[in-house]
Amino acid sequence: MKRAFLNAQLPDGRGGLLIDGDIILAVGKDVTAGNVAGAEVQDCAGLMILPGVIDMRVFTGEPGSEYRETLASASEAAAAGGVTTMITMPNTAPVIDDAAMVDFILRRARDTAKVRVAPMAAITLGARGEAMAELALMKEAGAVAVTDGVRSVGNAALLRRAMVYAHDHDILVVQHVEEPTLSGGVMNVGERASRLGLTGSYALAEVMLLERDIRLVEMTGCRYHAAQISCAESVEVMRRAKDRGLAVSCGVSINHLSLNESDVGAYRTFFKLSPSLRTEEDRLALVAGVAEGVIDVIVSGHDPQSEDTKRLPFAEAAFGAVGLETLLPVSLARYHNRDISLPDLVKALCEAPARLLGLAQGRLVKGAPADFVVLDPHLNWKVEPANLHSRSKNSPYEHTTLEGRATQTWVAGKQIYSYAH
């Protein structure tokens, strides 16, 4: 059946969206009340319609830690956040490191999740960084890229060979960029960490590994994506690599675009992230990096942690924050204060992930899947842990009022979420 959404603000101007079943039929200023005969019409004046967000970095607890998050509960949070595709990380128990496990995730998602799920699989067996996993068989099973997720592949010989192998099969290699032998800190190194008596994590560990990996990319020709960068110097490294024409891309978490090391305050563990929140100068450079297109993707880095892993002394607490539900609203703040334009935001949240992972969704164009989100860009709402859909409540934005949120989320032409005021 046909549905029309009229008078909305689209990424590139005012207009309407016409869908037929699970496919977009038309989009733009020509979609008006006059030419959508037979369609069920919704007036979206004052609202915004964007492609559904493709969140390229989502951790769940399924399989292995379902008490923290299942694919189903994560998908509830995603739907409420306007995320229509979750790219899941392989760091589960067991690790997603063979074709059968990829198949398991896809089947569980099909049977239990509201949004689309596309898994990344591990580069190495058990994500232990010792032996290459069955990259090509996992790709055949449906893995959209390979990564060791929270871990870096530190062994250069192994990564080089994996990159050569991945290149043969046109597989995207995604790396957590942190030199393992120079890591170990719990917050950004510097005065603050020292005053708090916490061990510092070096931004240099990220820059070093990124620079090394880029050399390997140059050698192997492999497609490479740095999952998250966190500092100004990494932006410059990426800029130089792209200027040299290498097939490299990178992401940044929305947290690193919104927060800095001072937010850690008095040992607030919900701000303990990997990579660490850096300085305000770093944050500004990252925001500029997105606006300039040096940084391709914004992710939530959604990482559900429970009381047992977060209500601990800072040094002992787990890294990570939930973010599926706040990714789009917090990103909108960067649009509201004119840091990043709407088209650039849509590029980073939807189009770039789709392009890198070879997905058909992520764009409002004729023939694309009808995955989209209707937003009220100025709706004020407060992030309250009790109202978050994720099973885990470790949000750095708890008790914060945000401006704008998804009011309807649509996947494949079906409405899967509606915001109740």
Place this chain on the structure above:
Amino acid sequence: MSSPAHRPPLIKAQHLLAVSDLSVSEITGLLDLAATYAEVNRNADKRHAILSGSTQVNLFFENSTRTQSSFEIAGKRLGCDVMNMAVSTSSISKGETVLDTAITINAMQPDFLVVRHQSSGTVELLSQKVSCAVINAGDGQHEHPTQALLDALTICRHLKSLEGLTVAICGDVYHSRVARSNIALLSKMGVRVRVVGPTTLMPSGIAKFGVEHFTTMKDGLAGADVVMMLRLQVERMSGSFVPSAREYYHFYGLTEDKLKYAKPGALVMHPGPMNRGVEIDSAVADGAQSVIREQVEMGVAMRMAVLDALSRNMRSQA
């Protein structure tokens, strides 16, 4: 066959170290001579004692079944006294260097020293220190010239001439001396050589070998006259060079389906020993297009030809 006294020189070199040392006419000469030995070897009386009184020492630092026994039988059929040095029980295991071992053996006046060693270049090194004829039976990842010669002989028996053929060499080219010798020999003889396999199993600079590299069997085998499979060692398919045996088999194992990409009736070859279910399916290995057992048979004939040819360059023959 001419009598021993009237055997004209066939090759120039004193040793057989690498295919790259041989000219086209020398290769052709060896193929022709080996073809006659192949006939002799099918007789009930296989003796052709032209090397009676000569001594051949097989010095194998790496384990080998088929190559060592092939050289032993070849030598014996030509009348040589053949001795197999068991390296594991020799002075090498007491700390003697490779060169000292070779010099010691050389002092016993052998005529042929057949050497296999795990390090590339060792056989050539030995050849500089001894006065007998040295035959390379495989050195590291460098060359295995008699394998390439026997492969060429096998192909010629089925497809008449090498010129203009397309041969696809599939699998672990990186670690393979067989592949290097075959690439050198076949290219020299006017064959279009392809290598097929994951890039992790290709030596760097492979394009400069004058071969075409394909990463899929479909493209690499298309229209090939000969499909030559290489052995993939177990330790290389557990996450180091390729993820696993099953992934390797899925993409690169020669099955009946993948063989259909090649020319109808294309020859299937394998230097052995085979990993059934890894690089080759049993149905193909034992199938109508397989000449794998014939390769073993031709091995003896070709090694007889090599011993014969080298003997013609010895001082006593001059």
